[in-house]
Each structure stands twice: as structure tokens, then as C-alpha cells.
Amino acid sequence: xxxxxxxxxxxxxxxxxxxxxxxxxxxxxxxxxxxxxxxxxxxxxxxxxxxx
Amino acid sequence: xxxxxxxxxxxxxxxxxxxxxxxxxxxxxxxxxxxxxxxxxxxxxxxxxxxxxxxxxxxxxxxxxxxxxxxxxxxxxxxxxxxxxxxxxxxxxxxxxxxxxxxxxxxxxxxxxxxxxxxxxxxxxxxxxxxxxxxxxxxxxxxxxxxxxxxxxxxxxxxxxxxxxxxxxxxxxxxxxxxxxxxxxxxxxxxxxxxxxxxxxxxxxxxxxxxxxxxxxxxxxxxxxxxxxxxxxxxxxxxxxxxxxxxxxxxxxxxxxxxxxxxxxxxxxxxxxxxxxxxxxxxxxxxxxxxxxxxxxxxxxxxxxxxxx
Numbered sequence: 090x091x092x093x094x095x096x097x098x099x100x101x102x103x104x105x106x107x108x109x110x111x112x113x114x115x116x117x118x119x120x121x122x123x124x125x126x127x128x129x130x131x132x133x134x135x136x137x138x139x140x141x
Numbered sequence: 142x143x144x145x146x147x148x149x150x151x152x153x154x155x156x157x158x159x160x161x162x163x164x165x166x167x168x169x170x171x172x173x174x175x176x177x178x179x180x181x182x183x184x185x186x187x188x189x190x191x192x193x194x195x196x197x198x199x200x201x202x203x204x205x206x207x208x209x210x211x212x213x214x215x216x217x218x219x220x221x222x223x224x225x226x227x228x229x230x231x232x233x234x235x236x237x238x239x240x241x242x243x244x245x246x247x248x249x250x251x252x253x254x255x256x257x258x259x260x261x262x263x264x265x266x267x268x269x270x271x272x273x274x275x276x277x278x279x280x281x282x283x284x285x286x287x288x289x290x291x292x293x294x295x296x297x298x299x300x301x302x303x304x305x306x307x308x309x310x311x312x313x314x315x316x317x318x319x320x321x322x323x324x325x326x327x328x329x330x331x332x333x334x335x336x337x338x339x340x341x342x343x344x345x346x347x348x349x350x351x352x353x354x355x356x357x358x359x360x361x362x363x364x365x366x367x368x369x370x371x372x373x374x375x376x377x378x379x380x381x382x383x384x385x386x387x388x389x390x391x392x393x394x395x396x397x398x399x400x401x402x403x404x405x406x407x408x409x410x411x412x413x414x415x416x417x418x419x420x421x422x423x424x425x426x427x428x429x430x431x432x433x434x435x436x437x438x439x440x441x442x443x444x445x446x447x448x449x450x
Contacts, residue, residue, distance in 0.1 A: 090188075090189055090192045090193070090196075091192055092188075117203065120200065120203055120204075120207070121203070121207055121211055125203075125204055125207045125208075125211075128204075129207075129208070129212075130278050133421070133422045133423075134208065134307065134416075134420055134421065134422060135208075135305060135306075135307060135308065135309070135416060135422065136386065136416055136422040137281065137303045137304060137305055137306060137313070137414060137415045137416045137422075137425070138276045138281075138286075138288070138303040138414060138425075139303075139384070139386060139387070139388055139389045139391055139392060139414055139425055139427075140387065140389035
């Protein structure tokens with residue numbers, strides 16, 4: 090998977106390094122700001138209330 | 142000196158170049174042909190599986206970082222906004238204590254908006270949170286949330302507040318460390334309201350001989366009726382308890398009491414709820430506190446309870 094992505098990144102090695110870095114940053118941002126906030130209420134960690 | 146050094150160095154470098162590089166190409170050439178075919182289906186599958194596992198592990202690690210640190214940052218911003226809005230609201234309106242105590246109940250309660258502040262002096266002088274109205278996930282992201290419909294600070298009944306224990310500012314992170322008689326100070330628009338944690342179940346028996354002598358405990362005593370300890374309305378109201386998530390009776394006006402008690406006979410309680418154990422929602426940690434003091438707000442006045450350690 091990682092090898093496949095690396096082979097399909099265009100450009101010479103330094104450009105690919107930058108591209109890979111941007112890709113990783115984009116995925117982390119997607120997880121932090123979209124996926125985790127969506128998934129968190131579905132997980133059994135943080136319910137602090139009792140029914141009123 | 143300089144001439145000698147330049148003579149020596151080239152000789153050493155030359156020696157290394159002469160000895161080392163020669164055997165290397167040979168070993169590389171021998172190894173290359175023994176490599177298996179580059180990408181057989183099994184190799185591909187095993188590699189893909191391994192990479193997926195590594196990726197899943199990284200994602201879970203990132204989730205922990207999100208839960209414990211990133212949500213704190215987001216919540217800190219929201220808490221600051223709520224506090225600023227509350228301060229503005231208090232500044233705009235007249236903060237002189239009303240003559241008629243009934244007026245105290247007339248807060249503008251808007252869900253998601255802060256209406257009071259809470260301080261727990263034993264958690265340090267910087268422990269300060271604005272309490273918002275409502276207890277949905279969205280509200281609790283801002284700060285501790287007041288259960289809609291439960292009593293208001295200082296009033297008879299049960300002023301119930303929920304808060305996160307992990308992430309999202311974690312206002313109730315150390316709720317388990319609160320011990321009986323510790324003060325919880327609530328600041329409303331007009332009053333300072335001081336609650337103190339009730340004796341725990343284990344402390345109740347020897348209360349008068351034991352902890353009651355502590356000056357902090359002057360107005361704290363087990364709520365249960367001594368003449369009828371098992372059947373009085375407050376028989377089950379103790380300082381700390383751990384309950385199942387379904388036990389909503391902990392925030393009812395008289396906790397765990399199924400009968401009706403007239404409002405005039407109700408004690409003014411404060412109840413804090415959070416998850417238990419930490420990082421889990423299997424149970425709820427509940428702390429009950431009783432009203433011991435109330436001061437009207439005045440410019441420059443701070444309740445002495447805030448300085449307790």
C-alpha cells in the first residue's frame with residue numbers, strides 16, 4: 090500500500106517527499122476534524138450523564 | 142606540524158579505499174540473484190495485511206491523542222467564549238443582590254449558554270469553569286452542564302451538573318479525589334453559593350466523633366434521619382457513590398427517594414456526575430454536596446471558602 094502510493098507519486102524524489110508529507114498531514118487533519126468527531130459519540134468512553 | 146599532518150592523512154585514506162571497496166561489489170552481486178520474485182501474490186497479501194495493521198495502530202494512537210489533547214484545546218476555546226459571554230451579561234445587568242430571594246431563580250436559562258461559574262478550591266485557585274445549561278454532548282463540550290429541569294444554585298432540590306472526566310477540558314477529571322467537606326463554590330449573577338461534599342457512606346457512622354470536628358465540616362452532617370436511618374427520605378444520600386448509567390434517581394430532587402417530599406422540606410443539594418472508571422462509560426461517579434453558605438455578591442468581596450486548600 091505504502092509502496093504503491095510512493096510509486097504513483099509524480100516527480101523526482103524531493104518532490105515526492107514533499108507530496109508524501111502533505112498527504113500524511115491531510116489524512117491526519119481529516120481524521121482529527123472529521124472522522125474522530127463523528128466517531129467519538131458512538132464509542133463508549135465519554136458518557137458522563139445519567140437520564141434525567 | 143601542518144606539513145606532517147597533511148602527509149599522514151592522505152596515506153590513511155588511501156589505505157582504506159584500497160582495502161574496503163573491493164569485497165563489497167562481490168557480496169552484493171552474489172546476493173541479488175538469490176532474492177525471491179519481487180511480488181508474488183502471497184508476498185503482496187502478507188505485506189498489505191501488515192501495512193493495514195500498522196495503519197490501524199497509528200489511527201488508534203491518533204485517536205487517543207485526539208481524545209486526550211485535541212478535544213481539550215477545542216473545549217478550552219469554547220469555554221473561554223462562554224465565560225466571556227457570561228461576564229458581559231453580568232456586567233451589563235445590575236449585579237446588586239435582589240431583595241426578593243425569589244428573583245434569584247429567574248435566570249435566563251438558554252441551552253448551551255453559561256449561567257454560573259463553579260470553583261473547587263481544593264483543586265487549586267485556577268480551577269474555574271462556567272456551567273452551561275444542558276447536558277447533551279454539544280453542551281458538555283463547552284464545560285460542565287446543568288441538567289435541564291433540576292434545581293438552580295442555592296435553591297432547595299438538587300442542582301445537578303454533569304462534566305467530562307477525560308478530554309473536552311475534563312472539568313471532573315479529579316472528582317474521585319474530592320473528600321467530604323471540600324467546598325464547591327458556585328457563583329451566580331447575584332450570589333456566591335457554597336456547597337460542601339457530604340460524608341461518604343463509610344464516614345457516616347463515626348461522623349460526630351471523627352471528621353465533624355474539622356472546622357470545614359461545621360455545617361456538614363449525614364442527611365439521614367437518626368431516628369429512622371433506613372427509611373428517611375435522605376437515607377441513601379451520601380457524599381460519593383458509583384452507580385450504573387441508568388440510575389437517573391441520583392439527580393432527582395431527593396436522590397434515591399421514590400416518595401414525594403414537599404419542596405419546603407427538601408435540602409439544597411448539588412450533585413456532580415461523571416463517567417467511571419476513567420476512560421470508560423460502564424458506570425457513573427456521583428458526588429453529592431449540601432448547601433452550607435450563601436453570600437450576596439458585592440464589589441471586591443470573595444467568599445473565604447475560595448482560599449481553602
